[in-house]
Each structure stands twice: as structure tokens, then as C-alpha cells.
Amino acid sequence: MRAVKNLLVLYTGGTIGMLQTPQGLAPAGGFEARMREHLQQLADAPLLTWRLHELTPLIDSANMQQGNWLAMREAIVEAVERDGHDGILLLHGTDTLAYTAAALSFLLLGLPVPVLLTGSMLPAGAPDSDAWDNLCGALRLMATGIDNGVQLYFHGQLLHGARASKLRSEAFDAFATLPRERDGQRVETIPACLDYRQPCQPVNLMVLPVFPGLQVGHLRGLLASGVQGLLLECYGSGTGPSDDQDLLDALHDARQGGVLIAAISQCPEGAVHFDTYAAGSRLRDTGLVSAGGMTREAALGKMFALLGTGLDVQAAEHWFALDLCGERAQ
Structure with missing residues (x-):
């Protein structure tokens, strides 16, 4: 485990950054300014250097497709190998959060940095939202130390990226690791x-x-x-x-x-x-x-x-x- 010093926040859309429209909640840009404003108001804000990149188009995760997974993979690899980021925080909608965490677990085999996914059940800024708790909790994990690999952080729980499932559609503790049997022989070296x-x-x-x-x-x-x-x-x-x-x-x-x-x-x-x-x-x-x-x-x-x-x-x-x-x- 090691502390992340140069974090990329990859914002893909989802409830966490949504704003109200005449048709209902929809993905919205400009989340970096809202995030920096919130962190500046915290006396115990996580201490690490970060920048935010919006992956366009921003989507409701109900519209997730394989092409979006490949775009995330490309952005993450580029951020690590070209820009020198040593950690990735991916902000994502909850409907397909577990699917994306699993897919990235296999698309990023061998990547030498941690990739942490989070989101929220209510938008940032909504009354009693879980958005800032999830986001700040994820940032604190990155700042204090986290293992390499793909993981999911939600409602105070750190879950393996390829074991998590969404079990609840409304409660804040929406995600869990199901108690399913482990039976495979571990590969020592990724081919x-x-x-x-x-x-x-x-x-x-x-x-x-x-x-x-x-x-x-x-x-x-x-x-x-x-x-x-x-x-x-x-x-x-x-x-x-x-x-x-x-x-x-x-x-x-x-x-x-x-x-x-x-x-x-x-x-x-x-x-x-x-x-x-x-x-x-x-x-x-x-x-x-x-x-x-x-x-x-x-x-x-x-x-x-x-x-x-x-x-x-x-x-x-x-x-x-x-x-x-x-x-x-x-």
C-alpha cells in the first residue's frame, strides 16, 4: 500500500454530478469547480494533488456500453503512462458501477497504480446526499494508502472491483460483496x-x-x-x-x-x-x-x-x- 501523490479524477457522469433539468436529473459538466469549492470548505480535506478530467460525453450509467469501458481504459492508461499519475479516482453512476468495476479489473490487469471507483445515490448538493461522503472517503483512502488494482468505495466500504454487486436501488449502502465461493487457481504472472x-x-x-x-x-x-x-x-x-x-x-x-x-x-x-x-x-x-x-x-x-x-x-x-x-x- 502506498499514498497517491498525483491523482487523476476521471469524471464520467452519473448521479454524483447530475443537475435538475425539465426532464429530470441529467449529467452535467463543471464538476471540478464544485468539487474544489466543497474541499476548500473542509477543515480536514484530504491532502493530495489532483486534477479532474471529464470523459465526454458524460452519461447516465444506465446508457453504459462497451465503448465507454474502452474509452475509460484508454484515458486511464494515458494518464498513467503519459502524464505520470499514480492513482485514478473514477466517478461513475451507480446503475452499472459494479459492471464497470469488473470490466476494468480485467482491462487493466498489471496496471501499477490503484484505480478506485465511486459515485452516489443522490447528487452532490442535494439535501442529505451521500455524494461528498463517498468522494471524500475515496480521496482519503488515496491519500493515506491503497493497494494497486481496481476497487470500489461506497458508503464507507472498500470492495474488490471484480466481486462487488449492487443489491439495493435506494439505500446508501447499495453495494456489497456477495458471499460466493472462491475456487480458482491464481495466476502468478499476467500473460x-x-x-x-x-x-x-x-x-x-x-x-x-x-x-x-x-x-x-x-x-x-x-x-x-x-x-x-x-x-x-x-x-x-x-x-x-x-x-x-x-x-x-x-x-x-x-x-x-x-x-x-x-x-x-x-x-x-x-x-x-x-x-x-x-x-x-x-x-x-x-x-x-x-x-x-x-x-x-x-x-x-x-x-x-x-x-x-x-x-x-x-x-x-x-x-x-x-x-x-x-x-x-x-
């Missing part, structure tokens, strides 16, 4: 093909929950759209409709056609263990790879980073099954 300097491209991904009534036509129609990676949200320990041979054949054909298909558990406290039930084993035998106890956010972000670097399905499956940054193992 060059996954290093943060590696270019990444958008990927056609899809998340599909298993549910009573899922039909093979649904799956084949989805796969016909050119999906490169499919995250299948299974029941319990990784089960699904294993007596539907047409559905199993569709999964097998997709895997043979080069689609990465991974399974996670729908349960908030769960993990995939295909061999527990025959219904799980039959799914595994179609070519699914287990995400173990990873969250949806982590599994999707990892799939995006692996396939986005151009890895083929066999290589992507290999690295997906291993722990790259703490998403699968302690």
Missing part, C-alpha cells in the same frame, strides 16, 4: 496477451437466464445474431433443462462453432459445480465452462476482456477458468 497495454475491441456478448419454458428456438435465434460469448445463468449449482436434447445440441453446436459459453449460478450465494447433478453434467458436456462462484458482473467483464483481445475460444476458456485478479480465489 502479455492480457496485459493492460493490449488493445481490446467490442465483443458481441449475451446473458441468458435459464427459466422454466426456455426453448431451443430462443437460444438458436440468439446465437444466430452473431454472439461471440454467451453467459448462461443456470439454476443452483449449474443445472438446466438437461432433458431437452435439442437445447443441448444447440449449445454444443455453438461451442463447436467458436462461441465461448460460460455458466454462472443464479443464486446470490452460489457457485457452479456441474458434477453435483446429472442435469449439470449434461450441460457441461455440451462445452460449457464453469464460472465457479463469480458474479454476473465479473463473468461478463472477464469474457469481454478475454475475447476483446482476440483470443480464440480455447485460449479464452483456459484463462476464464483461472483466477486473474482475485475474482475466483482469495
